[in-house]
Amino acid sequence: MNHLPQAWGRPRDDVYGPYDASYLQSSHPQTHTQQPIVTGTSVLAVKFKDGVVIAADNLASYGSLARFTDVKRLRPFNSRAIVGIGGDVSDMQYIDRLLNSLDIAENYSSEGHGLNARNLHTYLSKVMYKRRSDINPLWNQMLVAGLDGDDKPFLSSVDLLGTTFSSPTLATGFGAHLAQPLLRKVADDESQVSDVAREKAVEAVKECMKVLFYRDARSLDKYSIAVVTKEGGVELKEDEQLENQSWQFADTIRGYGRTQEV
Amino acid sequence: MTSIGTGYDLQNSVFSPDGRNFQVEYAVKAVENGGTCVGIRCKDGVVLAVEKIITSKLLKPGANKRIATVDHNIGVVSSGLVPDGRHFVSRARDEASSWRSTYKAPITLAALAGRLGGYVQAYTLYSSVRPFGVTAIVGAWDSEAELGVDGQVGSGPSIGAGGKVAGTKAGGPSLYMIEPSGLYWGYYGAATGKGRQAAKAELEKLDLASANLSIEAGVKEAARIIYVAHEDSKDKEFELEMSWISSTDGPTKGRHQEVPKDILEEAEKAAKKAMEGEDEEETTATEGETMQE
Numbered sequence: 001m002n003h004l005p006q007a008w009g010r011p012r013d014d015v016y017g018p019y020d021a022s023y024l025q026s027s028h029p030q031t032h033t034q035q036p037i038v039t040g041t042s043v044l045a046v047k048f049k050d051g052v053v054i055a056a057d058n059l060a061s062y063g064s065l066a067r068f069t070d071v072k073r074l075r076p077f078n079s080r081a082i083v084g085i086g087g088d089v090s091d092m093q094y095i096d097r098l099l100n101s102l103d104i105a106e107n108y109s110s111e112g113h114g115l116n117a118r119n120l121h122t123y124l125s126k127v128m129y130k131r132r133s134d135i136n137p138l139w140n141q142m143l144v145a146g147l148d149g150d151d152k153p154f155l156s157s158v159d160l161l162g163t164t165f166s167s168p169t170l171a172t173g174f175g176a177h178l179a180q181p182l183l184r185k186v187a188d189d190e191s192q193v194s195d196v197a198r199e200k201a202v203e204a205v206k207e208c209m210k211v212l213f214y215r216d217a218r219s220l221d222k223y224s225i226a227v228v229t230k231e232g233g234v235e236l237k238e239d240e241q242l243e244n245q246s247w248q249f250a251d252t253i254r255g256y257g258r259t260q261e262v
Numbered sequence: 263m264t265s266i267g268t269g270y271d272l273q274n275s276v277f278s279p280d281g282r283n284f285q286v287e288y289a290v291k292a293v294e295n296g297g298t299c300v301g302i303r304c305k306d307g308v309v310l311a312v313e314k315i316i317t318s319k320l321l322k323p324g325a326n327k328r329i330a331t332v333d334h335n336i337g338v339v340s341s342g343l344v345p346d347g348r349h350f351v352s353r354a355r356d357e358a359s360s361w362r363s364t365y366k367a368p369i370t371l372a373a374l375a376g377r378l379g380g381y382v383q384a385y386t387l388y389s390s391v392r393p394f395g396v397t398a399i400v401g402a403w404d405s406e407a408e409l410g411v412d413g414q415v416g417s418g419p420s421i422g423a424g425g426k427v428a429g430t431k432a433g434g435p436s437l438y439m440i441e442p443s444g445l446y447w448g449y450y451g452a453a454t455g456k457g458r459q460a461a462k463a464e465l466e467k468l469d470l471a472s473a474n475l476s477i478e479a480g481v482k483e484a485a486r487i488i489y490v491a492h493e494d495s496k497d498k499e500f501e502l503e504m505s506w507i508s509s510t511d512g513p514t515k516g517r518h519q520e521v522p523k524d525i526l527e528e529a530e531k532a533a534k535k536a537m538e539g540e541d542e543e544e545t546t547a548t549e550g551e552t553m554q555e
Contacts (some may be wrong), residue, residue: 060416071416101359104333108355123452 032136036088038062040073041218042175043084044208045143046183047153047168047193048201051229054082054144054155055205057213058238059220060089066220072238074224077103079233081117081146082226083124086172087160088139095138098127117146117154117228121164129162139162141172146228153193153228168193171208172238174216179208210242221245273389279348285384285393289342289442292395296330296341297500298457298491300484301399303437303450303470307416307477307508308401309521310339311484313457316499329505329520333358333368336402337518339504341455343395350398353381371402375438375446385445393442397454400440403507403516406433410443435507456550457491464490477508481521485529486536493537 010019038060044053060068071089075096076082083099085092102123106115115123121144131137141159148154156166168190169183186192186204205225213219221242225236267555270276270283278284297313312328327338330351338354340347357377361369382394438453447461453461464487468475475483481504488502504526521529 068416097363101362104359107331107334 001230032134033088033091033139036091036139037206038067038089039218040071040086040089040092041216042171042173043073043086043141043143043214044171044175044179044183044205044212045084045145045155045169045207046186046196047155047202048187048196048198049194049229050153050198050225051147052153052155052228053198053205053225054084054143055209055223055225056084056086057209057220057223059222061218064217066218069220069222072224073240074226074236075099076226076234076236077117077120077146078114080151080189080228081120081144082228082234082236083116083120084143084145084172086141091138091140091219095124095127095140095142116149117144118148118156120144121147121154121156121158125162125164128158128160132161136210143170143172145226146234147230151230174218175208175212178212178215182208182211198227198229206242210245213242213245274385274392275387275389280310283386283443285530286443289393289395290397291428293342293397293442293454294456294458296343296396296455298453298455298461298488299339299341299397299399300403300461300465300487300491301339301437301439301449302454302465302468302475302480302484303401303435303490304475304476304477304480305473306435306512307403307480307506307514308337308437309433309477309480309484309506310337310399311488311502311504313341313455314501314503315401315486315495316501318496318549327520328345328503331518332374332400333362334517335368335405336374336400337507339505340396340398342397345394346394347398349471350378350382350394350396354378357381368405371400371436371438372404372448374402375400375440375448376446379444379446381444382440382442386443387531395442397442398440398453399437399452401435401437402518403435403509404433405510405516406431406448407510407516417434435509453487453491455491457488457494460493461487461491477506477512478525481506481525482529482532485526486533489530489533489537 021090040060041057043056045052056073058069058071059066060071073092074082077099091163095253124142124144128138137160139160141157143155143157145155155170156164157170157172158164168187169180171179173185183204186200187196211225213221223240224236224238225240265278265280270278274285275283297315300311302309310329314328318422329337332338332354338351340350346383354374357374358369385391385393437449437452438446439449439454440446451465451468453465468483485502492500504521505518506514507518507519508514
């Protein structure tokens with residue numbers, strides 16, 4: 001025995017020859033997440049005069065395989081804030097735990113007002129920016145919906161780069177291409193939000209979920225939708241089914257051109 | 263008590279010839295001077311109450327809370343040395359959060375009480391530390407709701423391996439009391455502090471074992487019991503602090519919260535009224551006795 005712990009318990013050099021130290025090397029380059037694996041697709045949200053509507057479908061895809069069909073991607077935080085999460089699902093689960101422990105710890109200091117949606121968005125944006133600066137991002141884009149410190153509707157986005165922006169209507173992923181133009185018909189800029197009724201906002205979001213199901217190959221017809229208002233808090237429904245899909249026209253389509261009209 | 267003064271009570275963790283640790287017993291003395299604490303395990307929740315003696319008019323009413331929350335669904339109240347109580351709560355919070363990070367689920371009170379009992383007991387093992395100067399009452403509603411995989415992110419398979427057993431139910435109310443020795447038991451009703459004798463007598467009258475008492479009634483009883491227990495130190499003013507944890511479909515939705523102001527005031531009013539009624543009975547009884555003499 002000698003005073004070098006790394007040599008303890010090893011065959012003696014003088015008897016068995018020197019140990020091949022190349023076996024000791026566990027140092028390969030450290031790697032981080034370089035691509036998402038199990039993913040959720042779009043999250044949509046619209047502000048209306050008393051609050052915000054937010055929706056996401058219940059699918060977690062494994063590449064092109066629709067692997068998990070019962071994954072709830074709207075994560076309520078408290079009575080004033082909810083987060084919709086797209087992108088990597090394991091990272092979403094990590095964020096979920098993070099928010100849970102934040103909520104518990106925040107509750108311990110009973111004096112004070114609790115976090116509102118704006119505070120939550122600030123927190124998440126700092127987490128996301130820190131992670132991307134460590135070159136170890138959480139592979140998500142999130143929408144934070146709810147009420148700000150003045151109980152006014154709040155909606156903002158944060159993504160894996162720590163980029164943040166807000167708008168009266170927001171959509172992540174595929175929805176940014178397909179749903180956002182439709183949602184902007186409801187409220188094109190901030191001044192129009194006060195004219196949008198709750199029913200109109202809910203209807204617009206549901207319509208967009210339908211359009212996305214038609215055209216997004218990674219989407220599902222089962223979805224979650226939540227409305228956040230001052231009066232009702234977070235009203236979350238997690239097992240909604242898309243309704244009124246239009247497929248009757250399909251019967252009349254034959255072939256790809258004028259040659260096949262039978 | 264024959265061994266007192268013979269040197270066996272000078273250090274923690276030293277056995278006396280008859281097998282006692284006097285330093286722990288002295289810690290119990292510190293508890294016996296603290297404000298009365300009461301815990302009641304009701305059929306649909308748990309109520310905690312504490313008598314806070316007002317030592318100065320300069321103290322702000324309603325401030326200086328003595329009941330603390332651990333995780334979402336656990337309440338802790340203690341009598342004895344207040345800072346020791348706070349240290350105890352801090353340990354409880356650490357245990358609850360470490361349980362969550364390991365098991366991805368909230369800790370049950372049975373498990374937490376076990377860990378806290380072990381922690382307090384460790385402070386009776388060494389002469390380099392002193393025992394906890396608190397007896398703590400911890401109460402919780404362990405959620406009966408079916409928890410999703412990793413907190414509702416997904417619900418897991420509905421049948422087959424890893425599937426669910428229909429109709430199974432767990433959770434419910436639970437109440438423990440942890441003493442300076444590290445001893446802990448589960449209770450239907452628990453009391454500690456200065457007025458514990460009177461409080462225990464009142465708790466025994468309630469027949470808590472049959473679980474008929476609703477949490478709303480429990481709040482009223484807890485308030486009344488604190489008032490009864492205060493009788494012996496009537497000369498001092500006190501403030502009543504109460505918290506409750508109801509079932510998932512009850513008023514607090516499975517969370518530990520302060521009892522709302524209006525309900526607290528109503529319970530205090532009823533407690534005061536009950537005390538006046540008792541006083542009248544007592545005075546008439548004593549009058550009768552003197553008449554006979």
